[in-house]
Amino acid sequence: MKPADNPSGIVFDIQHFSVHDGPGVRSTVFLKGCPLTCRWCSNPESQKHQPELLHFEKLCTLCGICVEECPNGALTVADDELRRDETACKLCGLCVSVCPQDARQLSGRRMTVEEVSTEVRQHWRIFMQSGGGVTLSGGEALAQPAFTGALLGFLHDELGFHTCLDTTGFLPWESFETLLPAIDLILLDLKHMDDARHREATGIGNARILENARHLGERGFPVIVRLPLIPDYNDTDDNLHALGRFMKTVRLPKIEVLPYHEFGVSKYTALGKTYTVHSRIEPKAERAASILGDYGLDVTVAPR
Ligand code: SF4
Ligand code: SF4
Numbered sequence: 180m181k182p183a184d185n186p187s188g189i190v191f192d193i194q195h196f197s198v199h200d201g202p203g204v205r206s207t208v209f210l211k212g213c214p215l216t217c218r219w220c221s222n223p224e225s226q227k228h229q230p231e232l233l234h235f236e237k238l239c240t241l242c243g244i245c246v247e248e249c250p251n252g253a254l255t256v257a258d259d260e261l262r263r264d265e266t267a268c269k270l271c272g273l274c275v276s277v278c279p280q281d282a283r284q285l286s287g288r289r290m291t292v293e294e295v296s297t298e299v300r301q302h303w304r305i306f307m308q309s310g311g312g313v314t315l316s317g318g319e320a321l322a323q324p325a326f327t328g329a330l331l332g333f334l335h336d337e338l339g340f341h342t343c344l345d346t347t348g349f350l351p352w353e354s355f356e357t358l359l360p361a362i363d364l365i366l367l368d369l370k371h372m373d374d375a376r377h378r379e380a381t382g383i384g385n386a387r388i389l390e391n392a393r394h395l396g397e398r399g400f401p402v403i404v405r406l407p408l409i410p411d412y413n414d415t416d417d418n419l420h421a422l423g424r425f426m427k428t429v430r431l432p433k434i435e436v437l438p439y440h441e442f443g444v445s446k447y448t449a450l451g452k453t454y455t456v457h458s459r460i461e462p463k464a465e466r467a468a469s470i471l472g473d474y475g476l477d478v479t480v481a482p483r
Contacts, residue, residue: 182333187291188326191225191318195302199481201343201364203311206299208330210315211287212322214349216382217370219409219456221443225318230270230287233449234261238282245274245283284449292330300338312341312363321350321358331361345405348388355391365402366435367392371413372421380412389425396429404434408467410458419467423474433477438464440483 189211197207212228213220224231239261246254246261253267254274272285299313306312313334320327321344335342344358345366369392370385371377377385395402404426408414426434439458447454468478 182292182296182329182337184329185291185293186326186329187289187294188323188330189228189230189287190290190295191222191230191286191288193295193298195299196305197314200314200316200345201312201366202341203309204302204305205311205314205343206302206306207314207316207345208295208299208320210317210320210323210327213317213319213347214322214383215319215347217407218380219407219412219439221440222318223443223446223450223452224284224286228322230285231450232263232268232270232275233284233286233446234263235282235284235445235449236260237445238280239278240280240282242279244277244279248273248277292326292333295330296333296338299334299340303338303340306340310341312343314343314345314366316345317347319347319349320344321346321355324350324354324358328358328361331358335361335363348391349383350391351387352391352394356394359398359400363401365395365400366405367395367402367431368405368407369422369425370407370409372418372425376412376418380409392425392431393429396426396431399430402431402433404431405437406434406467406471407437408439408464409456410439410463414463414467416470419470423471423476426471426476427474432475434471434479436464436467436471436478436480438480438483 191211192209194207197205200207211225213226241256243256251267251269253264255262275283275285331342334340341363343364344362348367374384444454464480468480471478
């Protein structure tokens with residue numbers, strides 16, 4: 180079975196055997212591009228819409244193989260570092276494949292609905308046995324709405340897979356609503372209840388996200404709210420109480436607290452970016468869970 184229409188999108192990873200992105204064992208498809216720029220993002224390579232090259236300097240031995248192989252003369256070794264001329268680089272990925280140290284990575288490749296479906300459907304048996312399926316994540320999966328809509332439709336309606344959407348919730352409700360028939364579960368990030376503080380750390384306000392959360396609650400749509408717990412940002416009692424009150428009011432009963440980690444920090448350097456959150460404060464996940472639980476919510480804490 181093939182998708183009738185076969186649009187393509189930019190995918191930066193597909194992880195199989197995932198157990199943290201919805202029920203059962205799942206394949207998670209990570210789409211590139213996001214309207215938010217969260218300061219703690221553990222996948223900074225997901226934020227730009229176009230493919231990007233990462234260079235892990237600590238792994239590079241400056242052997243010069245990639246310099247020799249680059250068909251566009253974009254690479255040079257100078258002053259004990261490998262430099263890339265971004266105007267000459269065509270993102271062909273050859274330097275990635277020839278590097279003996281795995282010091283380079285190309286994030287993002289164009290894939291069609293059929294290509295993604297063919298890859299994930301190899302795992303259909305484990306989906307069925309475990310009650311799992313396919314999760315679309317990002318970046319923001321809804322930043323490529325035509326591709327995401329077609330992919331969800333094919334996976335859900337044609338292949339019969341359980342589908343889950345991991346989303347920031349930042350899109351007009353009218354667009355969101357049209358996708359719901361092909362989604363079984365939404366994982367919805369709520370990062371901060373205060374509009375100004377949300378804007379300060381993510382680049383956008385939270386009004387549209389909260390409005391969409393309200394619509395989903397009114398419809399009784401299956402949603403698990405996700406709170407990435409960031410020290411000294413959204414782990415304050417004020418914010419947690421505001422979140423608990425909001426979820427109770429809009430009738431969203433489930434929340435998963437995601438403890439703070441710094442697993443993605445090396446990728447910031449590899450992209451030439453700076454990570455600005457660094458914190459020595461112990462995560463307060465259990466305290467957050469306790470406050471949220473007082474609002475009658477079904478709270479889980481994800482493993483770190
Ligand atoms: S991606 Fe291709 S063009 Fe760009 S630096 Fe690597 S080999 Fe050269
Ligand atoms: S091939 Fe790899 S290790 Fe050698 S210079 Fe290029 S990036 Fe560094």
